[in-house]
Amino acid sequence: MARTSRRSFVMSGGAALAPSMAGAAPAASVRVVENVPVIEEADICVLGGSCTGVFAAVRAAKLGARVVLVEKQGHFGGVAAIVCTWHSFFDTEFKRRIIAGLTAETVGKMMKTGAAQSIENNPSQGTIFSPGGLKVALDELATTAKVRPWLHTLFSTPVVEDGRLTGVIVDGKSGRGAIRAKVFIDATGDGDLCARLGLAQYSYDAPQPPTTAAFLANWPERQGIKLEAALREHGSEFQIPDGFVWGTLIPGSNNYMLAGTRVYGVNCADARDLTKAEMEGRRQVRAIMDLIAKYRAETKVVLHDFPSSIGVRDTRHFRCQYQLTRDDVLLGRRFDDAISNGSYRVDIHHQEKPGITFMYLNGWQVYHRPGIPSERTRWREETSTSPTFYQIPLRSLVPPRYGNLILAGRMLDADKTAFSAVRVMVNMNQTGEAAGVAAYLALTQDKPIAEVRAAEVRKLLADGGSVII
Ligand SMILES: Cc1cc2nc3c(=O)[nH]c(=O)nc-3n(C[C@H](O)[C@H](O)[C@H](O)COP(=O)(O)OP(=O)(O)OC[C@H]3O[C@@H](n4cnc5c(N)ncnc54)[C@H](O)[C@@H]3O)c2cc1C
Incomplete structure (x- = not known):
């Protein structure tokens, strides 16, 4: 790919159809040569607009970056607009506040409009909110910070010139365009x-399966139709695989978000598998509705809607300066460059067997399967004290190549057990904020992100309302 002028890139050949997009070993390829207009020039370009991405963008924009x-x-x-549940802002004992920042600001915005509800001292739910309320709050946050948004716009290809990442090619309603930026x-x-730049990546041997959520109307009450028991008894009649069922009422309504499906054996970073997963997930929801109609006919539950995407838990991870480990999380290790605090338990949704395993910082471990008594064991001996929260270091977001690139969110560098705890949104949101601040410092100090001082990132995060410990 070569640059012709400030206003367009020439894109040619295989770069337009990287192997990761085409799947393994494409049988044939086409050669495409085209002029791509530059549609935006910015200081920082953020790809992906979950809360992680929005918070990254807002942090950097508030500091003065374009x-x-x-x-x-x-x-x-992103997934927050599907599962609409955030976990506690406190440590495991609900004594010490460990999370604030833009997550708290967004909850505050939603509270004002009745779109969110706080749940005190609950390790499974801290805030529940309406997906629509969240979408509006994030629009407001981005607009107020003067972030320049591009919705319905898919990143496809990086532009690398003289070994430096200088732009990205995106496809949107107006066609293909290039975005130039200094930091990504x-x-x-x-x-x-990261994948299309060829950065070193890995995935776990049994990644957590995706789930199609469903919005159901006329839900009688929490657990009001004893769905777990019905699934266990009659699930096979409807080809519903064993898994784990949970859900939440959406504040101010009797609508229910049900996360009760499991699509096993798919890689959601592969286009064909993702398509298959979307359709199989919807089939499973239809099957659950048929089961309810037959065996819980007294309820008037109806399928109201699907979110805009299947919920993907886990795909690729990238090697960074540090891999967060199981011991770091379960033993509550402190880091000098900590940028995120969390207290949510290890929560592994199994691929290789039904159900989920929780591992708690106090040494207990519980294996749950729907409709079957849970198995409670210890993963370590009892001690007089236990850690009450864990941390994520900035280094787990900084890849070794491309000094003007940082990652945020679930592709971070962590082993499987560590990831199973840190993956939840209150934690990932903080990685977004940290990436935004680190990108801003790299930009203004004209240095690679790896050389930005973590102490400065932590100071700016604290100045912006984050809890930094
Ligand atoms: C079914 C399910 C239930 C869960 N339950 C909970 C829960 O109750 N509480 C909790 O805290 N966590 C929960 N999690 C985990 C949590 O939601 C995720 O780990 C978290 O959302 C990851 O955040 P992320 O920003 O990295 O990714 P995502 O939320 O997946 O966001 C990625 C964003 O990037 C966009 N994007 C992707 N590719 C491109 C591209 N090429 N170009 C442009 N945009 C792109 C996507 O549309 C999306 O907006 C759940 C996950 C699932 C799947």
């Missing part, structure tokens, strides 16, 4: 930018 934010859907929010933040969940 920031472009690219999201493939027609709204911001990959917040696409799957790490699409």
